[in-house]
Amino acid sequence: MTSDDNTVNIKPRDGRYHHGDLRSALIEEGLAQLDVKPPDAVSLREIARNVGVSATAVYRHFPDKAALLNALCGVGGERLAEAFREAMSGADDQRGAFKAMGRAYVKFALRNPSVFRLMMTQSRPKGDREKDPCATDEPFGMLSDTLNALMPPDASKTARKIKRLQAWSMVHGLAMLMLDGQVPPDEALVDQVIVASFL
Amino acid sequence: MTSDDNTVNIKPRDGRYHHGDLRSALIEEGLAQLDVKPPDAVSLREIARNVGVSATAVYRHFPDKAALLNALCGVGGERLAEAFREAMSGADDQRGAFKAMGRAYVKFALRNPSVFRLMMTQSRPKGDREKDPCATDEPFGMLSDTLNALMPPDASKTARKIKRLQAWSMVHGLAMLMLDGQVPPDEALVDQVIVASFL
DNA sequence: ATGTCATGTTATCAGTGTAAACATGGTTTG
DNA sequence: CAAACCATGTTTACACTGATAACATGACAT
16 A cells, blocks of 8 residues: 555445446446547546546556557447437438538537547557447448438449548538537538538 | 667767757647657657756756647647648639648647647647647637628627637537547548538 | 455556756857 | 856656556356
């Protein structure tokens, strides 16, 4: 017991030596940190500290810091997919649905900046080993499907690809520029840009 | 002389105690680092080490790590402006010039990934104190001017703003998606997307 | 009761940014 | 010319990080 802890040193000595569900607790605390600081500023040690557990306990559940971040990334993907579903449900036609998804994309970025960054920009240098589905697959699939349904049936494969890339680039770029302070993060402005968009 | 250096320990003992032009040397070395690693992986200590100087010597020329990064950011801006000039010079009309600048934007990002990141995405958490012109002003002004010349003279101010934002968002998003590995960094693909673009 | 094993802990290491105190040597002034 | 000044670099030290290795605990099965 070196007691060099800066905090109150609350050991979970309330009966059980084992935490119960540390893994979930770590993820939850990780998400909480992402609400208030950029991804590169989240620290394993602080997460552990706030959960009330030793610094190295994390390594029993995640081999790496990148692994923890990937987990957070995963729940981010689910949330984005959920946001897309909600956006689609409120639209009349396919075209409206697509634009609604575009708005939802940027809105999601503005409201969960760090999670968005974590998902989209490789904020974890070596996290993408082989697999790493990163859960962006689901929301991206939804976008792709909606756009395909929207285009003329005789459109070529590459034409679809280009169109998809244009749309994605635009919302992604808008989100990034706003997150990075190059453009004021105004949701009304987002609407204007998307409404005036092609398609 | 602790000699705990891992390197060959080359002190600049070739006559002058003072380095001569440390500031420039630090910037140059910093840019060299940015060529091979992402911005958040550049380390003051390693820069100092490679320049052959003590770790804290940096603080005689830059108050902060962020300050050094901002300096690098500055030369990045000059380079981008230069790339824009070159792109414009090879075009016949205004419309061609604008699209050429779009291509140049993405190309610049692909060829100087870390510098681009440093300039565009706030990779320095607290770097943007008050001033921080960040030198992106010049290239952005060039883009804006070209687009303005391109639009019908009776276009409203907000119409211009929206159009500018659309264009910028698209190239920026495309660049980011490619840098982050979400889209293959294919320059031919860039051309397709931009050519097929609105405008 | 006795092992086994997942889970958590302590000790330790290398690396980082940064501040404070000190050293050096060119430049300016008496 | 000597002495003070001051920009520049050095040493030392601190707090923080991610990560590894060795050890402790306690739940659960045989």
